[in-house]
Amino acid sequence: MNPDRLAAYYDLSSSHGPLHAQAVADTGRCYLTGLPLPPYQSFPSASFRTAVAEETKGRKTVVRDPRDHPASDRSAAWQRLCSELDAWQRLSADQQLKVATVLGHLGFWAVLARLPLPERASTQEAVRLAHRRYVARRMVFGGGPEVTDQLRGLLRVQAEDESLPAPMRLGAAVNLVVDHARSADSPAALAHWQSVAERLVERTPRGAYSDILLSAYWRGVSFVPFHRGAHDRVREMLDRSEHLARAALRAAGPGRRLLAQENHRLVLMTRARAAQARGRRSETEHYLRACVRVDPQDPVSHVYLADFLVLTGRRDDARASYRSAAALGPPHTAYALSQATNCRRDQVTSVPASP
Incomplete structure (x- = not known):
């Protein structure tokens, strides 16, 4: 196992490992x-840090707050994060936003959920x-009605405020589309935000x-x-998404390359899931193997x-892929080893929705 490939989650600076760890370092x-x-676009789950600590057999402890790290073990970036958390109330809104973003990428959702907010959310930041x-409160406490309503309310503010930059408004509208589509709680709201997102794309220069x-x-x-079962339309949309992802990769300079790679990997994984839902086995395998090629150090792909x-x-073949995942290390080592053994014994367990 190679837990050091996730070192960025403990020092904010190690630039190796899977794409999501490289993104943390950047x-x-x-x-x-x-x-x-x-x-x-990638953020770890609420259980990520605990899973990594449990699978490294004492080499990593469960760090529940950046300040749990001894000062002698902190990188310069980590020390800055700790110092700014201690000085949270004195930070500008822009700097608070940066701290919150870093906490999310590191998986410190409980810390982020507890941070006090300004009395009035009167600025863009x-x-x-x-x-x-x-978002952190939903990750930690679940998507109850109160948190969901508050989250959607903030997204509505961003999507409807014509003084905000168009990319921010579009991102908020798309998040509302995805949220309503997943919950299927309001077809009218879903149709509205889909229309808003489409207008923002069509009418923006x-x-x-x-x-x-x-x-x-x-x-x-x-x-x-996808949630309506209109798989042909899903494929058309994902064709466009992949075309743009590949264009971004071709055009990316050094400062944008990792962003383009991360987005491309997300598109490929979405295409794999869509193809599987459609019953297209060869297409599903094609995209899953593409995920492994573009991010070979991420055990999730394997x-x-x-x-x-x-x-x-x-x-x-499955056993070989499980063994590759296990060799890479946490946070899915135990699952991969168990499944590899079950493949040999012809006693495969139920496949989880999200390993």
Whole structure:
């Protein structure tokens, strides 16, 4: 096992490992040097840090707050995070937003959920900070009606405020589309926010949105036909998303390369799930293997591929993929080892929705 591939989650600076760990390190570099934080889309689950600690057999402890790290073990970026958490009430709204974003990328959702908010969310940064905090509250406490209503209310503010930049408004509208599509609680609200997102794309001058943002837009709105079972429409939308993702990769300079790679991997995984829902086995395998190629150090990609191979009866191939996942290390080592053993014994357990 190689737990050091996740070192960025403990120092905010180690730039190796899977794409999501590299993104954490890049976020830490920008945070330390005062640069704008890159808009990475991947965030760890609420259980991520605990799972990593449990699977490294004492090499990592469960760090529940950045300040739990001894001062002697802190990198420069980590020390800055601790210092600014201690000085939270004296920070500007912009700096508070950066701290909150870093906490989310590190998986410190409980810390973020407890941070006090400004009395009035009267600035763009304050509104975004409040949104980050309610996302954290949902991650930690679940999506109850009160938290969901507060989160959607903040997204509505961002989507409807014509003084905000168009990319921010589009991101908020797409988040509302995805949230309503997943919950299926209000077809009218879903249709409204889908229409808002479409208008923002159609009526905004060409060039206002990056290829990455437009790729994320098409991936997000594809949730609507997906949940309605309109798989042909899903495929059309994801075709556009992947085309834009590949265009972003071709055009990306050094400072945007990792953002483009991360987005491309998310598109591929979405395509795999959509193809599987449609019953297209060869297409599903194609996209799952593509995920492994673009992010070979992420055990999740290997686990998803192995789970699919189990479903198609290819236990020898599945066992090899599970062993690859286990060799990479946490946070899915125990699951991968167990499934690899079960493949050999022809006693495969039920495949979890999210390993």
